[in-house]
Amino acid sequence: MKERPKTSTRLKVESFDQLLNNFKASYFAGALLVQRQMLIDDxxxxxxxxxxxxxxxxxxxxxxxxxxxMFLYRLSELLPRFFGLKEIAFFRFHSSAAPAKYNLTKMFNLSGVFLPMGIGSKEHHCRRWLPIQLLKSLAQNKDSEQKSLPQIAAQRSRFINLNEEFFTISLAHGSRLNKATNLSGAMCFRINQPFKDTVKFWDDPAIPIMDVNESCERCGLSQALCSDRAAPAAIHQQAQKIKTREKVLDQLIRDLG
Structure with missing residues (x-):
């Protein structure tokens, strides 16, 4: 694998082979650093x-x-094969301290459900989602030593308008390379029967349940119901207008018929 970047953060992507080889190298490095059987037992x-x-x-x-x-990434390699937890997703976010911006820098989604990643480049990720909440908490912490220590939390993320719920484990910490940047990673499990059978604490009452959506622009919650809203619900409102128009046209056709 000669054609691959030599740094942990890619400065640029020059070819698909370079990107693929970087993925293979990361997979192999994770397997070497995190011993499989020990982690399975843990x-x-x-x-x-x-x-x-x-x-x-x-x-x-x-x-x-x-x-x-790296630990969460290694989990994604072992959980489907050895625990039957195949409907999972991994996300990594970077955020700047000021002004607060949240950038999705890495993801894979094996769940079959669209998760709150913000489709368009100008959309705002759902601020209720756990990895974003942890980044907001880090930004408010002025203690640089405390920021370097990982914050960890769990959340049951319930999608508005969808009959889907995810169990999210997220960790966040300040970047060692750039003090103005914070990082968060999240492992998400679709709460299905295999997950309930495997993870005994899935319904721990101490874990908060939060209604989430894909992005602020696609969410119909009012400002009164969601104080975390970062942008108007432009896409949702447009979709509602189209639905109303279609309903009126359907009624008109029925009346004329």
Whole structure:
């Protein structure tokens, strides 16, 4: 694999082969750094707990001596094969301190459900989603030493207008390379029967349940119901206008018929 970037953050992508080889190298490096059987044993024990415990999750990461992102990435390789958790998704966000901007820098989605990533380049990611909430919390923390320590939380993310719910585990911390940047990663599990059978703490009452959407522009919640709104619901309003117009036309056709 000669054609691949030599830095952990790609400065530019010059070819598809370069991008593919970088993915292969990352996969191989993760397999070397996080020993498979040890992690499987740790996860089996962790999933068998009846209560969510973020400190125990951090202990797993520290035990394997890797970054939170690398740990979540390794989970995505093992969970489908060894735990039957195939409907998962991984996201990584970067945010600037001021003004607050949230950029999706990496993702893969095996869930079959559209997750709140913001389709258009000018759309605003749902601010209720856990990785965004943690980044907002980090931005408010002025202690640089505390910001370097990962924050961890769990959330049951319930999609508005969809009969879908996800269990989200997210970690966020300040960037070691750029003090003005914060990072967050999220592993999302579709709450289906295999997940309920495997993860005993899936319905822990201490885990907050949050209604989320794809982006602010696509969300019909009013400002009174969502204080986190970052942009008007332009796309949602346009869709509603089209539906109303179609309804009026259908009624007119029926009346004329």
């Amino acid at each position: 996860l089996a024990k962790f999933f068998n707990n009846s209560r969510w415990n973020g400190e125990d999750f951090m202990l797993m990461i520290n035990r394997h001596v890797v970054t939170p992102e």
